Amino acid sequence: MTEEFWRWTESRWTSPDIDWKSGDIITAGCDVGSVSTQAVVMVDGQLYCYANMRTGSDSPDSAMRAINWALEGTGMTLDDIQYSVGTGYGRVNVPFAQRAITEIACHARGANFIYGSTVRTVLDMGGQDCKAIHCDERGKVVSFLMNDKCAAGTGRGMEVFADLLNVPITQIGELSLQVDEEPEPVSSTCVVFAKSEASALLRSGWPKEKVIAAYCSAMAHRVVTLLERIGMEEDFAITGGIAKNIGVVSRLEKELGVKALQTDYDTQLAGAIGAALFAKALVEKQRKGK
Amino acid sequence: MIANYGYKDGSGEYFISIDTDKCDGCGDCVGACPYGVLITGEDPNDPFREEPVAMVSEDHRKKIKYSCAPCKPVSDRPPLPCVAACGSGAIEHSW
Numbered sequence: 001m002t003e004e005f006w007r008w009t010e011s012r013w014t015s016p017d018i019d020w021k022s023g024d025i026i027t028a029g030c031d032v033g034s035v036s037t038q039a040v041v042m043v044d045g046q047l048y049c050y051a052n053m054r055t056g057s058d059s060p061d062s063a064m065r066a067i068n069w070a071l072e073g074t075g076m077t078l079d080d081i082q083y084s085v086g087t088g089y090g091r092v093n094v095p096f097a098q099r100a101i102t103e104i105a106c107h108a109r110g111a112n113f114i115y116g117s118t119v120r121t122v123l124d125m126g127g128q129d130c131k132a133i134h135c136d137e138r139g140k141v142v143s144f145l146m147n148d149k150c151a152a153g154t155g156r157g158m159e160v161f162a163d164l165l166n167v168p169i170t171q172i173g174e175l176s177l178q179v180d181e182e183p184e185p186v187s188s189t190c191v192v193f194a195k196s197e198a199s200a201l202l203r204s205g206w207p208k209e210k211v212i213a214a215y216c217s218a219m220a221h222r223v224v225t226l227l228e229r230i231g232m233e234e235d236f237a238i239t240g241g242i243a244k245n246i247g248v249v250s251r252l253e254k255e256l257g258v259k260a261l262q263t264d265y266d267t268q269l270a271g272a273i274g275a276a277l278f279a280k281a282l283v284e285k286q287r288k289g290k
Numbered sequence: 291m292i293a294n295y296g297y298k299d300g301s302g303e304y305f306i307s308i309d310t311d312k313c314d315g316c317g318d319c320v321g322a323c324p325y326g327v328l329i330t331g332e333d334p335n336d337p338f339r340e341e342p343v344a345m346v347s348e349d350h351r352k353k354i355k356y357s358c359a360p361c362k363p364v365s366d367r368p369p370l371p372c373v374a375a376c377g378s379g380a381i382e383h384s385w
Contacts, residue, residue, distance in 0.1 A: 099337070101334070101337050102334045102335050104335045105334075105335045105336060105337065140291075140336075141291050141335055141336065142291060142292070143291060143292035143293070143294065144291070144292075144293060144294060144335065145294040145305065146294070146295075147297055147298060149297035149299060149352045150297070150299065189300075225298065226298070229294070229298075229303065229305070229384075230294070278337055281337075281338075282337070285338075
């Protein structure tokens with residue numbers, strides 16, 4: 001079998017420091033995106049375990065696979081989770097969720113958790129859409145703008161390019177920086193047209209790194225125009241899979257003239273973390289109401 | 291919250307902005323829009339909001355350039371029915 005260059009590694013993790021049995025509020029968040037699905041479990045607002053995998057053709061099944069993988073080896077079952085919130089494109093199809101909340105609200109809340117309360121502008125660069133969100137110090141959305149009509153400037157586009165160039169997706173960012181001089185961005189923003197434009201560039205003798213640099217910079221430029229509409233206020237953070245691509249992130253930072261915050265968390269988790277935090281808040285609200 | 295619904299494509303930027311702090315969910319805009327672009331309901335982006343809020347319906351979000359075109363003749367532009375109907379001035383169009 002030939003190598004699948006676009007394929008990123010699925011992962012799961014359990015916190016070694018948390019004993020969930022002594023936790024008070026156990027909640028889950030499940031972000032079923034167009035490309036990836038994440039399930040996280042939080043114990044009293046702390047990240048306990050997560051799974052991050054590809055979304056299949058069946059959203060409910062993807063959600064179940066993700067949460068089951070997240071819970072693997074923890075001794076916890078779905079019955080131990082008090083409240084679950086579904087988010088993302090497949091949010092209404094999360095079988096174990098009591099409520100669905102948009103990924104806009106969840107990404108703002110998740111970015112607030114991951115990057116801290118100083119975050120004011122969040123750019124979620126997801127699998128098939130891109131969202132610009134302003135939030136306050138509690139992670140509440142102040143304004144947002146979403147571009148889901150076109151997959152230009154998204155993870156799926158990057159996967160297409162990884163495949164075209166036979167470069168593993170995790171190495172694309174680094175490779176795109178290995179150019180002496182920044183090439184002109186590819187002119188097409190559409191993934192399909194950009195791919196044919198890139199094929200022509202390869203044929204004309206451009207090396208891989210130059211082609212991918214041209215694509216990364218086109219992608220960065222495209223999302224900057226989204227931010228222009230909504231405005232930029234620091235601190236600035238990027239969530240979603242593209243946040244891991246240094247080639248796009250560094251070009252975005254250059255064009256915007258601001259630095260994006262760094263984190264050790266998996267940036268793809270932001271939506272699911274936000275959902276689990278909303279679940280916790282909803283449990284607390286229920287308790288208060290009693 | 292300023293909710294921007296719509297998109298940007300090669301031909302321009304098409305966004306309807308709704309200021310959800312000004313919107314009280316009265317639904318006057320829903321009745322005023324001849325094409326069913328606006329709806330009211332639970333705020334999908336604020337799980338803790340109690341009152342309903344206006345938003346652009348899912349069906350129209352990706353085509354508002356066309357859905358709203360009949361209310362935007364090239365010359366002699368009358369006020370937009372949705373904007374005129376909103377007593378609190380919560381609705382704006384970007385184009």
